[in-house]
Amino acid sequence: MTGMKEGAGEDPFADNGSESSNPTEQEKTGDTNAESKATDVRQTGQQQIQIPYKFRRDGVQDGRSRVPLFLQEDTKRAERDALRELEERFDNNVSLTDLREALVKVGLQHLDEAKDNLEQWGYGMTFDE
Structure with missing residues (x-):
């Protein structure tokens, strides 16, 4: 007998269609x-x-666009601390890519706070008299 028996041990996320299990060219790229x-x-x-x-997903990059991200040292430290804290809360590894996107999404929901931070960096300043 080959394969697994159907039932409780079955993968709930597996595709049940007649599609091949080999990835398509689109999926490979x-x-x-x-x-x-x-x-x-x-x-x-x-x-x-x-x-x-x-x-x-097949990996953390699946369904995402690559964007460059350059962080100041204090931001990088805060990111590292946030990653450790969330890993403790979940009692599981957290992908840095997932954390970064979650932080961006939360920031998009709080534009007033993002504006305040940009103002601290000098945005909105004018030197006209």
């Missing part, structure tokens, strides 16, 4: 449709479940 992954919903009996991004 990382050029996947991020929108379809962002709304991946599976039907189980009468219940719909949404599979969290962490579990439906």
